[in-house]
Structure formats: structure tokens, C-alpha cells
Amino acid sequence: MEVTRQQLGSGSRAEFRARQLRARDMLRGDLDGPELERHVEQSVLTTTLEKAGRWAVGNANFPLSFGLACCAMEWMSHIGPRMDIARFGFEAARATPRQADTIMLSGRISIKMAPVIRRIYEQMLEPRYVIAMGACSSSMGVFNNYAIVPGDKFLPVDIHIPGCPPRPEGLVHGILKLRAAILAHPDEGWRTRYGGRGTEEVVADLERDDPDAVHTINVSGGTGGTDPSA
Amino acid sequence: MPDATGLELIAQELRDADPESVLDTVYFRDRAAVLVAPATVPATLQRLKEKGYSFLASVHGVDYFPEEPRLGVHYELLDMREVDRICVRTRVTTDAPNVPSVTPEWPTADHQEREVYDMFGVIFDGHPDLRRILMPEDYEGHPQRRDFPMGGEPVLFTHNERTTPEWWQ
Amino acid sequence: MSEQLETRDLGTVPLPGDVPAHRDQTEELLTINFGPHHPATHGVLRLMATLEAEVVKDVKPVIGYLHTGIEKTAEDKAYWKVIPVVERMDYLAYYFNAMAFCGAVETILDLEVPPRAQYLRVIHMELNRIMSHLVWLGTTALDLGAISMFWYCFRDREQIVDLFEMSSGQRMHTRYFQVGGVFEDIPVGWEQKVREFTKIMPERVDQALAILMKNEIVLHRLRNVAIVDEETLLGLGVTGPLLRAAGNPWDLRKADPYCSYDHFDFKIPVGTIGDNWDRMIVRMMEMKESVRIIEQALDALPEGAYITPDRKYALPPRHELATSMEALIHHFKLVTEGFRVPPGEIYYPIESPRGEMGCFVRADGSSKPARVHMRDPSFVNLQGFRPMVRDLYIADFIATLGMLDPLLGGVDR
Numbered sequence: 001m002e003v004t005r006q007q008l009g010s011g012s013r014a015e016f017r018a019r020q021l022r023a024r025d026m027l028r029g030d031l032d033g034p035e036l037e038r039h040v041e042q043s044v045l046t047t048t049l050e051k052a053g054r055w056a057v058g059n060a061n062f063p064l065s066f067g068l069a070c071c072a073m074e075w076m077s078h079i080g081p082r083m084d085i086a087r088f089g090f091e092a093a094r095a096t097p098r099q100a101d102t103i104m105l106s107g108r109i110s111i112k113m114a115p116v117i118r119r120i121y122e123q124m125l126e127p128r129y130v131i132a133m134g135a136c137s138s139s140m141g142v143f144n145n146y147a148i149v150p151g152d153k154f155l156p157v158d159i160h161i162p163g164c165p166p167r168p169e170g171l172v173h174g175i176l177k178l179r180a181a182i183l184a185h186p187d188e189g190w191r192t193r194y195g196g197r198g199t200e201e202v203v204a205d206l207e208r209d210d211p212d213a214v215h216t217i218n219v220s221g222g223t224g225g226t227d228p229s230a
Numbered sequence: 231m232p233d234a235t236g237l238e239l240i241a242q243e244l245r246d247a248d249p250e251s252v253l254d255t256v257y258f259r260d261r262a263a264v265l266v267a268p269a270t271v272p273a274t275l276q277r278l279k280e281k282g283y284s285f286l287a288s289v290h291g292v293d294y295f296p297e298e299p300r301l302g303v304h305y306e307l308l309d310m311r312e313v314d315r316i317c318v319r320t321r322v323t324t325d326a327p328n329v330p331s332v333t334p335e336w337p338t339a340d341h342q343e344r345e346v347y348d349m350f351g352v353i354f355d356g357h358p359d360l361r362r363i364l365m366p367e368d369y370e371g372h373p374q375r376r377d378f379p380m381g382g383e384p385v386l387f388t389h390n391e392r393t394t395p396e397w398w399q
Numbered sequence: 400m401s402e403q404l405e406t407r408d409l410g411t412v413p414l415p416g417d418v419p420a421h422r423d424q425t426e427e428l429l430t431i432n433f434g435p436h437h438p439a440t441h442g443v444l445r446l447m448a449t450l451e452a453e454v455v456k457d458v459k460p461v462i463g464y465l466h467t468g469i470e471k472t473a474e475d476k477a478y479w480k481v482i483p484v485v486e487r488m489d490y491l492a493y494y495f496n497a498m499a500f501c502g503a504v505e506t507i508l509d510l511e512v513p514p515r516a517q518y519l520r521v522i523h524m525e526l527n528r529i530m531s532h533l534v535w536l537g538t539t540a541l542d543l544g545a546i547s548m549f550w551y552c553f554r555d556r557e558q559i560v561d562l563f564e565m566s567s568g569q570r571m572h573t574r575y576f577q578v579g580g581v582f583e584d585i586p587v588g589w590e591q592k593v594r595e596f597t598k599i600m601p602e603r604v605d606q607a608l609a610i611l612m613k614n615e616i617v618l619h620r621l622r623n624v625a626i627v628d629e630e631t632l633l634g635l636g637v638t639g640p641l642l643r644a645a646g647n648p649w650d651l652r653k654a655d656p657y658c659s660y661d662h663f664d665f666k667i668p669v670g671t672i673g674d675n676w677d678r679m680i681v682r683m684m685e686m687k688e689s690v691r692i693i694e695q696a697l698d699a700l701p702e703g704a705y706i707t708p709d710r711k712y713a714l715p716p717r718h719e720l721a722t723s724m725e726a727l728i729h730h731f732k733l734v735t736e737g738f739r740v741p742p743g744e745i746y747y748p749i750e751s752p753r754g755e756m757g758c759f760v761r762a763d764g765s766s767k768p769a770r771v772h773m774r775d776p777s778f779v780n781l782q783g784f785r786p787m788v789r790d791l792y793i794a795d796f797i798a799t800l801g802m803l804d805p806l807l808g809g810v811d812r
Contacts, residue, residue, distance in 0.1 A: 068442070069465055069487075069807070070490035070571060072442070073491060073534065076534070076538070076549075077557065079549075080550060080554065081550050082557045095438035110464060110466045110811070112366045113464040116436060116464070117436075136467075140383055142472075142487065143467050143468065143469065143472050143484070144380070144383060144385075144472075145380050145381050145382045146380065146382065147365075147466050147468035148467050150383065165571055167570065258743050259507065259509065285633060286636060287636065288746065292770045304746075306746050313654050315746070315748075336636075337635050337636075338634065338636025338779055341781065342636075342778075363462060363463060364463040364812075365466065366463070374468075374470060374471050380471065381468075
């Protein structure tokens with residue numbers, strides 16, 4: 001079907017006026033036939049319910065207000081006037097996990113705090129996402145000692161944001177990646193962007209080499225060797 | 231700061247009051263410290279309070295491993311009128327890590343002595359509530375002792391990824 | 400047809416709100432657990448509050464939810480590498496952490512810090528003090544319900560953090576203070592930017608005061624609430640703005656000056672009653688005084704070296720590495736092993752935005768410290784929370800927690 005654009009009337013307002021009149025006619029029931037079809041195409045979005053749901057979740061995400069340590073200062077900064085995460089709909093930071101969508105682990109997780117975070121995560125309702133902000137929650141960060149635990153050990157983390165603490169711009173970048181992933185455009189990662197496919201550590205034959213290998217990715221068949229129970 | 235002679239005078243007064251209390255004096259970089267026997271700590275602090283050192287700024291522990299006696303507790307005192315500081319130090323062994331608590335007269339020592347207990351294992355007799363404060367309540371071991379392992383996660387490279395424990399455990 | 404409503408005589412039936420006379424008052428105490436995760440953005444502090452109806456009778460803080468073993472980590476690292484680790488303790492006053500540690504090590508080494516470095520340190524510390532008080536103000540006003548203050552304060556905080564980024568490259572945890580001075584000299588144009596900032600900052604403080612000071616709700620919530628007398632606070636070891644609000648003008652910058660603070664002329668704001676209101680006003684006035692210190696330091700900034708010329712402890716400037724063999728050797732030794740510190744123990748106290756921050760360093764002659772301990776003000780000030788909240792309503796309890804300004808990174812270390 002060929003779509004041609006024609007300017008109705010003259011000037012920039014003319015098309016808008018024409019749409020207005022068409023809408024008025026539709027409401028009156030005066031519009032039918034091809035004009036009705038065209039009006040529907042132009043003004044109504046058709047989509048699947050799933051896509052619409054994902055669009056809503058991506059654009060109206062309620063992060064859990066969860067400031068642990070230094071990263072919390074940059075987390076507060078990105079809500080502040082300069083970065084203003086409210087542009088993307090992430091401003092309504094909920095205090096209760098029952099109402100929250102995303103938990104942002106902003107700061108170092110000590111061994112005393114880890115069960116508390118796990119309990120909070122379990123209280124969140126699906127769909128829920130975890131952003132590990134900063135180096136301490138992603139890996140151990142600056143401190144490699146008895147007292148802290150990386151976030152991956154007890155939570156499935158979706159996005160890791162590096163930095164100590166990450167700049168608010170970095171945090172926003174990570175949040176937007178999460179948003180793209182929610183809206184079903186997950187970031188392919190640097191290997192696709194920079195043509196790095198084929199640089200993964202691949203074990204060609206799992207049974208032959210080592211059935212316990214855990215750091216193999218993108219191995220065809222099964223879970224790529226990262227499934228602990230396999 | 232009390233200068234070196236002032237420190238010796240203070241030490242002399244403490245010795246006059248209790249001959250067994252003062253074990254040593256240290257004057258380093260214009261800062262004065264007296265080393266006392268553990269059992270005499272509350273009395274020493276009280277006498278120094280009467281001399282004017284009325285503010286207990288800090289109670290902290292040190293592990294002198296491998297020197298014996300191993301565990302040290304330092305009490306930093308401050309005289310707000312003269313702007314003077316003096317440190318009262320005491321050393322105990324791990325076999326008998328008992329020091330009388332100063333919390334009844336110096337309420338600021340409450341959390342600080344709990345921290346020294348938690349991190350070093352020094353038991354303060356007479357403390358109203360001696361429990362772990364920074365580590366979980368059921369933690370075993372005293373982390374800041376010098377022979378306690380640092381802990382932490384091993385850094386995973388390709389050469390040791392098969393020998394180190396699985397990351398999900 | 401009208402229905403006759405049934406009436407009953409309720410004379411002897413107890414209504415739900417009545418407490419029968421034989422019940423003991425202590426049976427009505429309810430222990431509520433606040434946190435460690437709670438909407439008040441003060442970090443992971445857990446408070447077990449014992450309530451009688453809505454009045455708080457007692458509180459027991461449970462801490463340790465942010466314990467990172469920083470002091471133990473510091474024993475494993477060379478003195479140079481301890482600085483970024485130790486900066487992350489009181490994570491809003493990172494220059495003060497670094498200053499306390501560097502000052503302690505410099506005292507053991509008996510190292511002379513050049514005057515330009517001292518003035519630069521003072522400027523950065525006072526900027527950090529303003530930034531810490533701004534974040535405190537923003538988050539505490541958020542707890543009180545004055546939500547707009549959050550955005551105003553963070554707008555000003557962004558300006559300060561831009562200055563830090565300009566001088567050292569990082570917004571937070573800049574690793575700018577080194578043993579012997581500062582890491583590098585300030586860039587061209589930094590002084591001018593700081594002056595632009597100091598010109599508008601007093602006005603911003605006045606604007607914040609205008610929003611909060613005459614607001615009746617704020618006044619009712621903070622005036623004559625949580626009064627604690629000076630004696631109790633001194634017994635509990637509380638220092639900083641909390642002690643100054645109670646009337647005691649104890650400030651280490653004036654009482655026991657370090658790092659050239661005695662060259663500057665500034666006042667110490669002191670409160671009269673010791674209630675939440677005084678604590679708030681003391682901190683806001685401190686921001687203004689810090690601006691004065693910064694201006695004086697900029698006016699009098701001396702020329703010279705920004706770090707000690709002793710190459711055994713400070714990295715030589717890079718251009719020397721191409722010409723001087725000794726500089727290369729010194730650089731190599733410093734970067735790989737680090738400098739060795741002769742045996743000694745020092746407690747070095749400074750005045751951080753929350754009170755007396757002292758650093759105890761024990762050196763045993765090797766290139767790694769044998770013990771680093773920070774006497775953190777928030778850890779000790781938290782003990783002052785119990786007398787403050789006796790007989791307060793829960794809402795005042797939250798406001799008092801905000802006025803206490805606990806920084807859990809320092810509490811738990």
C-alpha cells in the first residue's frame with residue numbers, strides 16, 4: 001500500500017485543522033469508509049497487549065529508594081536538577097518494595113545487609129529488575145575482604161553499572177539500557193556493536209573438555225555451560 | 231599537649247596514687263601516652279578526669295601481634311579547657327582479654343567498647359550490653375586481629391577459573 | 400412504614416479505646432523496628448524504637464549493615480593506597496577522611512606540608528563541608544516534608560562537585576590529598592570558578608533560610624524539640640554541630656588549629672537551647688562561615704610547591720623523570736613498594752562536618768600501616784540519639800534523626 005502525504009489546505013496548521021474536523025466527524029458518526037480507515041491509522045496505535053505493557057513498565061518504572069553508601073549520593077544526584085531522571089519516568093521512588101519495580105543496589109553490600117536485601121527483593125512483585133550500581137555491588141569494588149558480598153551472589157542482577165561512584169550520567173546510561181531491555185530492545189552489547197563476535201571463550205566440546213566449565217558463554221545447545229545443575 | 235616533663239609529672243602522680251598502675255610512658259611527636267595495667271584503667275581515667283581531662287574522645291583497640299601482650303586498648307582523653315590530649319593505653323593477652331569497662335562513668339564508651347569487643351575480642355567486665363555491634367550477632371571470630379584472614383572473593387581469571395570455587399556458591 | 404431503630408444502653412460495655420484500670424502501663428509498650436531499609440534517606444540504620452502509644456520511650460540503634468572492614472583492608476595496602484580506601488568511610492566528607500589519615504602519617508613522619516598545599520587543603524575541606532551540609536539539608540528537609548529543598552540543595556551541590564571535578568578529575572572520592580600535600584596543583588581558572596561560587600553561596604543559604612525559617616510548620620516541628628543539655632552530650636562524646644547547638648563552642652579549627660586554620664578569621668555559630676531548630680541553624684550558618692574561609696584562603700593563597708619536596712614520600716613531577724635518575728628511582732620505589740614509616744602511634748583529630756574525626760595510625764616500620772582506626776563522629780554521635788528522643792512523637796523522632804546527621808559509612812566503616 002502506498003502512503004502519500006499531501007498537505008491539505010495551506011500552511012502548517014491546515015493538516016491539524018483537517019484532522020480536527022475528521023475527528024469531530026468521527027465522533028458524530030459522520031465518518032465512514034476509507035476516510036474512517038485513514039483516520040484510525042493516523043490516530044490510533046494498534047499493538048499487542050504485551051508490547052503495551054512493556055511500554056508502560058519501561059516508561060513508568062518505580063525505583064525502590066535504596067541508598068546504601070557513597071553511590072547513594074550519586075543516585076540522589078541523578079534525581080536532582082541536573083540529570084533529572086524524571087524525564088524518563090524514574091522519579092517516583094517508592095519506599096516500599098511492594099510498589100517498586102526496580103531495586104538499585106547503590107553501595108556496598110555487607111554480609112549483615114545481604115539477607116535484608118534478599119527479603120526486600122522477594123517482596124517486590126513481578127516484573128522486577130535489579131540494577132547493581134557501582135563497583136562494590138557488582139563485584140567487591142575497592143574492598144576485597146571478609147565483610148562484603150557482591151550482588152550477584154544472592155540476586156539476579158540485570159544491569160551492572162561500573163564506577164566508584166558512577167557519575168550520574170553513567171547511572172542514567174545504565175538505566176536507559178535497562179529501559180531499552182524492558183521495551184524489548186535489549187542492548188546487544190559491545191560485541192555486536194564493535195564486531196567482536198568470535199572473541200568469546202568457547203569450549204568447543206563440552207563433554208570432551210570439562211563438564212564443570214562455568215565461564216563459557218554462547219556455546220550452542222543448552223545453557224552454555226553456566227547452569228550449575230547441569 | 232602536656233610536654234615531656236608534664237607527662238612525667240602526671241605519671242608520677244598516678245604512680246603515687248596506685249603503685250601498680252603505670253607501666254610506661256611514651257612521648258612521641260609531642261603527644262603523651264601512659265601505659266597502665268588493665269585492672270587500673272577506670273581508676274586512672276577517673277584520676278585524669280579530676281585533673282581536667284574530662285572528655286573521652288575515643289576508645290579503640292590495636293592488635294600488636296606478634297608482640298605479647300597482644301591486644302591493646304587505647305583511651306584518648308581530651309581536656310577541653312587547656313586543649314590537652316593524653317592517651318591511656320593498656321595491653322592484654324588473648325588468654326585473659328579482660329579489661330574493666332569504663333562505661334558507667336563515661337557513657338561514650340558504650341558503643342566503642344562493643345566495637346573493640348567485636349573486632350578484637352577484648353572482654354569488658356561490667357559493660358551493660360556487650361554484644362557484637364558491627365558484625366552479625368552470630369559471627370565467629372574477631373575480624374581485625376592480625377591473624378584473621380582478610381577474606382574476600384578470589385579474582386577470577388581464565389587460568390584459575392576451573393580451580394576456584396564456583397562463583398554461585 | 401417506619402422502622403423503629405433499636406437502642407441499647409451502652410453504659411457498661413467497654414469501648415475499644417478504653418484501657419481497663421487493672422492493666423499495667425508497661426504492658427502497653429510496643430517495640431517497632433525502623434529499617435534498615437526505610438524512606439528516611441540516612442543510610443542503612445536500624446532503630447528499634449519502644450513506643451507507648453505514639454510517644455517514643457526508648458530507642459536502640461542496631462548498626463553494622465554497612466560494615467565494610469575498611470580498617471582491615473587498610474592494613475593490607477601501602478600508605479598511598481590506603482588514602483582512597485579510607486576516603487570511603489564517611490562518604491560525604493571524603494576530604495576530611497583523607498586529611499585525618501594524611502595528617503596522622505605526616506605527623507609520624509615529621510613531614511612538613513608546604514603552605515600552598517595547606518591552603519589548598521583548607522579550600523577543599525571547606526567546600527566539602529558546605530557540600531556535606533547541603534546534602535544534609537536536602538535530605539533532612541525531604542524527611543520533614545519540605546521536598547523542594549532537595550532540588551535546591553542538590554543544584555548547589557552540583558556546582559561544588561564540578562569544582563572538585565575541575566581540580567582533581569573526580570566528583571567524589573577524589574584521592575586529592577596525599578601524604579605531604581595535594582596530588583597536583585589547581586588548574587588555571589579554578590580560582591575564578593570558586594570565587595563565582597562563593598559570591599552566590601551566601602545568597603543561596605539565605606534563600607534556604609527564607610524558605611524554612613519563617614515556615615510555621617517547620618518552626619512547630621523543630622522549635623523546642625529534642626532538647627539535650629550540654630553535660631549529657633559531653634558525657635556521650637558528642638561533638639560537632641550537635642554540641643555547638645547546645646551552647647558549647649568547641650571547634651577544633653579554633654581550639655587546636657591544624658593545617659593553617661589559625662590564619663583565617665571566621666566565627667563559630669553556637670546555639671542557645673539545643674533543640675532541633677538550633678542544630679539546623681548552626682549548620683546553615685556554618686555554611687556561610689565556610690564561604691568566608693574559602694574567600695580568605697583564595698585571597699591569601701601562597702605560591703610554591705603543592706606537595707612536600709621530599710622525594711622519599713612524594714612522587715616527583717613527571718618532567719623530572721626524563722632527566723634525573725634519582726627521580727626515576729624514587730618514583731619506582733614509591734609506586735611499587737611505597738614509602739616506609741618508622742614505628743610510632745599517632746591519633747590525629749580534625750573537625751569534620753559531623754564532629755571530631757580522629758585517625759589513629761600505628762606504623763611498624765614497613766610500608767603498610769599496622770593499624771588504621773577512624774574515630775568517626777557519627778559513630779559516637781549516634782549514642783546521643785537516645786537522650787534526644789525520649790518522650791517525642793514518632794514524627795519528631797524522624798525529624799531528630801535527620802538533625803542528628805548520621806552518616807552510616809562512618810558509623811559502620
